[in-house]
Amino acid sequence: MRRWSFQYYLLISPALLLSAMIVLVPGLLTLLVAFTDWNGVSFDLNWVGVANFHKIFDDRIFWNALGNNIRWTLLFLTIPVAIGLLTAMLLLKRRRTKTLYQLIYLGPYVLAPVTNAILWLNIVLNPASGLLRQIRPYIPRDSLLAPLRSPLSPDVALFTVAAVDIWHYWGFLTVVYLAALRQTPQELVEAAMVEGANALQLFRHIYLPTILPTVLLMFVLITIFSFLTFEYVYIMTNGGTGSEMLSTYAYNQAFHKFQYGRAVATGLVMSAFGLLASFFYVWMSRREIRA
Amino acid sequence: MSAFPFGSPRYARALQRFSAHLVLLFFAATAMGPLLLVLINSMKTHRQIARNPLSLPTAIEWENFSLAWGYGNFSRGFINSIVLSGTAVLVVLFCASLAGYVLAGRKIRHWRIFTIYFMVAITVPIQLFLFPLYYLFARVLGLLGNVPAVGVVLAALNMPLAVFLMRSFFLAVPEQLEEAARIDGANTWQVLWYVLFPIVRPGMITVAVIVGLHAWNEFLITRTFLGTENITATLGLYSMNGTYVSAMGVMMAGTMILIAPPLAFFVLVQRYFIEGLVSGALKG
Structure with missing residues (x-):
């Protein structure tokens, strides 16, 4: 075995080297320059300690962004999960149409965020030529639904953008949950049916325990990706009108305001959240890496 | 009831x-x-x-449609998108199948550390490495707007998930197959090329499909590293947004041009795509 070892390091090295060059080393550089006055243009650095972090923690917009990320996470942990579980349970018994429904549900998921965001902006949410123009007269001005009259206004822009992202995302959960549900031992299901369990009892006592690991893993992944979410917000509002996220905040600080110190500090804060969640992820997969 | x-x-x-x-x-x-x-x-x-x-x-x-094709610069965009996704897929397939084999077979002493590294890297935020990498690309290497180079960046971005998928596909292959080939005198290269790769080929197609679509749809890296001149198809549509508010038909045609190819591709390779989505997510 020893004799072969070098050869196997050679085989794994392309993947490792590439990941190291593009993710690990620049990542470590971020860790370093977050504590300097790096200006993004040249590499003469002065140590400034935690000044960059003071700057972002004093910035109201940073805290707004963090709050929005938390709201976003809560929305994604509930709405798409509920739709995904419901549709997956219903699809479980559809023999002939199962594949067709999965294809339709995944349609928006395989499209580019740019495509999805732009189609919603232009044909649905556009007040001049979109569907909104047709619907608006029927939304009363003083009702609970009134914010829907201008869905990209500061009060509701975050929810509108989240709705579009959820529209594109939930089909993925349907497919994953369905695959997990299909692993349920058929004898258990039949035994419960014989004993007269109704649909809800069947789900609660037979299916849910089987798919629980998958459901939990999805919770972790949804939380991670909710803290990293970027595309839909950037394209639809560019973080303006009350929908700033940590990712758009970092991006705009670097590439629009040239405040690289704040950008890298925010990147580090995001990574800290990400690392916390990856810890759970690795912990949940511990069985696979045990010797 | x-x-x-x-x-x-x-x-x-x-x-x-x-x-x-x-x-x-x-x-x-x-x-x-x-x-x-x-x-x-x-x-x-x-x-x-x-x-x-x-x-x-x-x-x-x-x-x-003809107007949108011109306004969105889609002739250039589609070629660039194909080069970008093609580069990403080829680089990922080469690196990830070798790494997946090594990690699945626990061929090296530190397999556990590397497995955890790739696991953690799946969820690393782009903002952790984006800014120094941009500096490197723009100021040091002068690679802004270079499509194959950006394809390599996307390959690195997709590498952890791909390694993970390939590892699980190699884990499903019985160990006896490799042992039998070794006894017949095959070296590692022959084992991989003649025995294992043919068996995991469906898995490789799955990885190619997933990475290909990711690269095709990617926005953050391509937007930042390709700028406004050497655009991809998605960036072409992005550049049209807001400019053609009084030509909504053209805007919709441009959007349709972007919707059709991924949907058609998806219908063709649905089995592999769904396999890729699911195999990363099933636990226990």
């Missing part, structure tokens, strides 16, 4: 089936509705759209 108010359980079951279909159809309509809106409006004039986006086209406005 026995307590069902309509008496006969047969009716109850029929009603249950009917309402299940209703719910499934409702969500199908939600998913497809906006896409169908794009389709019908891509064939209409701006005035027809402004009057009623729900009306069906009376005649097809082919001009929308």
